[in-house]
Amino acid sequence: MESTERPNGPAAAAFVAAGVGSAALGVFTILAETFERVASFMELYAPVGPLSGKTTFAVVVWLLVWGALHGAWRSKEVSWKMAWTLTLVLVGIGLVLTFPPVFLAFAPEE
Amino acid sequence: MKLTAFELWTALHGMVFGAVFLLAFAGGLAGLYGLRREWLSTAGIKDNVRRLTAGTWIMAIAAWLTVIIGTWIVYVPYRAEPPEGADLTMYPKFNLTSDPSTAAWHEFGMEWKEHIAWISPMLATAVAFVVLYYGLEIAERPYLRRALIILFTLSFVAAGIAGLFGAFITKAAPLI
Numbered sequence: 409m410e411s412t413e414r415p416n417g418p419a420a421a422a423f424v425a426a427g428v429g430s431a432a433l434g435v436f437t438i439l440a441e442t443f444e445r446v447a448s449f450m451e452l453y454a455p456v457g458p459l460s461g462k463t464t465f466a467v468v469v470w471l472l473v474w475g476a477l478h479g480a481w482r483s484k485e486v487s488w489k490m491a492w493t494l495t496l497v498l499v500g501i502g503l504v505l506t507f508p509p510v511f512l513a514f515a516p517e518e
Numbered sequence: 519m520k521l522t523a524f525e526l527w528t529a530l531h532g533m534v535f536g537a538v539f540l541l542a543f544a545g546g547l548a549g550l551y552g553l554r555r556e557w558l559s560t561a562g563i564k565d566n567v568r569r570l571t572a573g574t575w576i577m578a579i580a581a582w583l584t585v586i587i588g589t590w591i592v593y594v595p596y597r598a599e600p601p602e603g604a605d606l607t608m609y610p611k612f613n614l615t616s617d618p619s620t621a622a623w624h625e626f627g628m629e630w631k632e633h634i635a636w637i638s639p640m641l642a643t644a645v646a647f648v649v650l651y652y653g654l655e656i657a658e659r660p661y662l663r664r665a666l667i668i669l670f671t672l673s674f675v676a677a678g679i680a681g682l683f684g685a686f687i688t689k690a691a692p693l694i
Contacts, residue, residue, distance in 0.1 A: 414655060416659075419648045419651070422651075425644070426643070426669070430637045433636055433637065437633055455594040456589060456590060456593055456597075459593065459633075460589070463585070463589060463636045466640075467636075467640070470640050495665075495669070496668075503634065506630070506634050506637070508626050508630050512629070
């Protein structure tokens with residue numbers, strides 16, 4: 409089968425960016441839970457509350473990072489081990505920080 | 519058999535777009551798993567990739583529609599604050615948190631669901647992009663195929679958790 413080998417850069421960029429987006433959502437969740445001012449800032453649409461900003465900004469971060477990494481790596485063969493490890497770590501951070509017992513632990517005492 | 523507007527949006531969110539994503543996962547996983555040079559002829563790989571490309575993009579779009587409808591439409595009446603003396607059955611979040619025996623459905627279930635769900639479409643889009651961009655080459659790159667399977671599965675798990683709690687919460691405090 410004819411195969412035109414493309415560099416792995418674009419795949420690495422897509423995966424790492426998805427990891428960054430996931431981690432960003434986790435970080436924004438923790439920050440909104442910890443600081444009232446951040447929660448207010450995140451309230452882009454009052455009926456939805458801070459979730460409107462947490463998710464919107466996480467998606468914006470994801471897209472910006474993806475665009476930047478794709479631009480930087482599109483013609484490159486990057487270390488797949490590095491990219492894949494980074495992806496898994498970042499997705500893991502996102503999954504952990506969006507787990508209620510974790511982020512609610514940062515909520516100020518009432 | 520009439521549905522209110524809220525019920526219709528909830529159905530679209532969970533039982534249409536959410537369900538499309540979750541049900542299509544098995545087919546996508548089988549397609550990725552079988553995308554191996556040593557298992558398929560060239561024609562078979564081309565056919566597999568064509569279906570995988572369509573399937574992964576349909577899933578990514580379904581995931582985005584699910585979370586957008588869930589967050590920007592369905593979540594609004596769910597978390598609406600009731601006026602003094604209101605019937606709490608019309609205000610699911612406050613209905614659940616008013617009773618210690620049901621509070622965890624919101625404080626754990628909804629709090630987890632509303633956040634983890636958004637990880638799913640980002641991962642699903644990454645998978646769909648890589649399938650589209652690399653196409654036939656995936657069959658020649660086992661490391662890429664394995665990574666796609668793992669990320670695809672993580673996307674499904676995130677969506678599955680959100681869907682599971684969504685179903686339970688709707689049962690405990692339906693949005694009318």
